[in-house]
Amino acid sequence: MNRLQAILLALSLAPAAAFAQNQDAGLGLDLSSGDANKPQEETETAAEPPAEEPPPLTTAEAPPAEPLTPAERDVTLDDRVKSVQRKVYLKKGRFELTPLVTLSVNDPYYTKLGAGVRGAYYLADTLAVSARFSAMQVLPEDDVRIAKRTFQSRIFYSVPQWSAMGDVEWSPLYGKVAFLNDILHFDAYLLGGMGVVNTEMSSAETTDGGRRGPSLAADLGLGIRFVARDYLAVNVALINTSYVDQPLNTSKGATQNLMTLNAGISFFFPMKSTGREAE
Template identity: 40%
Template sequence: MDLPRHTYTFLALLLAPLAALGQAQEPPGLDLSQPQPESARPADEAARARKSEPVVPLAAGESDVALGDRVKAVQRKGFMKAHRLELGLAFPATVNDAFYEKVGFGGKLAYNFEDSFALALRGAYYTQLRSNHVREAKAAFSSQLLQSELNGQLMLDGIWSPVYGKVAWLGSSIVHFDVYLLAGFGGVWSATSSAPRKEGPHIATDFGGGIRFYPKSWLAIDGGLIATLYPDQPVTQAPSTVQKVVAAQLGVSIFWPFTFEYVYP
C-alpha cells in the first residue's frame, strides 16, 4: 500500500529520537565505568578488593577496647594461697657459730589471709654439735666460751610475699615461685632456761626471707635464711648479752584445701 510522501516523513521524524535513545543506553550490568557492588562480584575478587582498601585507624581508646576483648593485659597466677591453711616441716642449721653448730627440725602452721600475706606459728628444736674449735680454745687459752646453748624456739611471724614469678624446669614444665620476707617475735629456750638456773624462756625476735617453689597445687618447697635475736647470760660472772643465731633452712609445706579456684578481680 502506497502512503503519501508526507506520511513517510512524519514516521521518520517520530522514530529518530527513539533510535538515538536506544544507542545511548547500554544493557544493564555492562557499564564498566562504575565499581560493582561486592554482592555482584565474585568472592575472590571481593576479597582482593578488601585487602587493597586502606586501613582506617581507630580513634583514641577504641584500639584498647578492641584488644582488651581478646588479650588480657595481666595473666592470672598459676598458684593461689589466699584463704588456705599451710602445714610445713623445716630443717634448720646455724651458719654463724664457729664453736657450737646447731642443727634441728621444726614445723609451721600458717593461714594465708591474702595471696601475699600470711600469719604463721613457727617452732624448732635444736641439737648442739661441738666443733674442734671448742677444745682448741679451752686447751690453748684456758678460756670459758660465753656462748648461749640454744635448745628451741617458738615464734609468731608475719610473712609477706612481694614477688611472684615462674621458671621453666628442665625445658618441659613451668614451676611457679615467690620471694617472701618474714618478721615476728616469740620465745627461745636455752641452757639457762632449765635447771639449775630455771630462768624460763627468753623473749626473742626474728627476721629473714627466702624463696618458695610450687611444683603442685598443694605442695611448696622453700629455702631461706632467718636470724633470731634474744638476751641471755650464759655465765653469771658476765653480763647478759644479745645472742644472735642465723640459721639456713630447707622446708616443705602442704596446703589445704588441696586445690584452689582463681577469681578474676
C-alpha cells in the same frame, strides 16, 4: 553601456554565489567546539558527561557481619595472648603446714642443728600469719677443741633448746622458672615477728629462788617458695632470731643472734589451687 554594466554586475556576483554554494555543501568555516575532522555522532558522544557512580553503602546500610559460633568464640578467646598473665598459684584462704630442718650459719664454734614445724594461714595471696616451733641441739666444732687445748681459751656461749615464734609474712614477688622441662611457680617473702627462746639458763634459779624462764625473742628473715604441685612446695628461709641470754659461768647478759637456714616441704589445704584454670 548597458552591456558593460551587465558584465561588471555578473563579475561582482560570481564570488558571492560561490561562497553560498560552498556553505550549502558543508565546506564552510565551523566555529563550534566539536572537532571538524570527526563525524557528528562522535563529537556529540564525546561531549556527553560521564555516568555517575552509585554512592558507597554507609555503615547503617552495610549488611551486618555474621556472628561467631560458640566454638569459634571459645577458640578465639583461648588463642588470645594476654600481656599480663593471671596468677596460677593462689594461696588466699589456704593453710600451709611445713616440717622443717634447721641449721645455724653464723656461729664458727658451735653448730645448732634441729627440726621444727611451721603452720601458716593466708589472709591474702601476699599476706599470711604463721607460727613456728623448733627444737635444736648444740654441737661443738673442731675450733672449740683447738682453742681450749692450744690456747687454754674459755668460750662463753648460749645454748638454745627450743623456740616458739609467731610471724607475719608478706610475699611481694611472684614468678615462674623453668626447671627440668617443667615450669615452677615461686614467690619470695619477708617475715617478722616475736616469740620466746628457751635456753640452758632458762631453768636456772634467780636470786629470789624462782626460774628465769624463756627469753623474749624477735624474728626477721626472708625466704622463697617453689611450687611443685598445687598442694606441694619447697620452702627455704633464712631467719635471724635475736634474744637476750646470760651464758653459763657469766654474770652479764648479752644479745644473741641465732641465724638459721630453714628448709622443708610445704603441704597446702585445700589441695587444689583455684587459679589453675588461668594457666
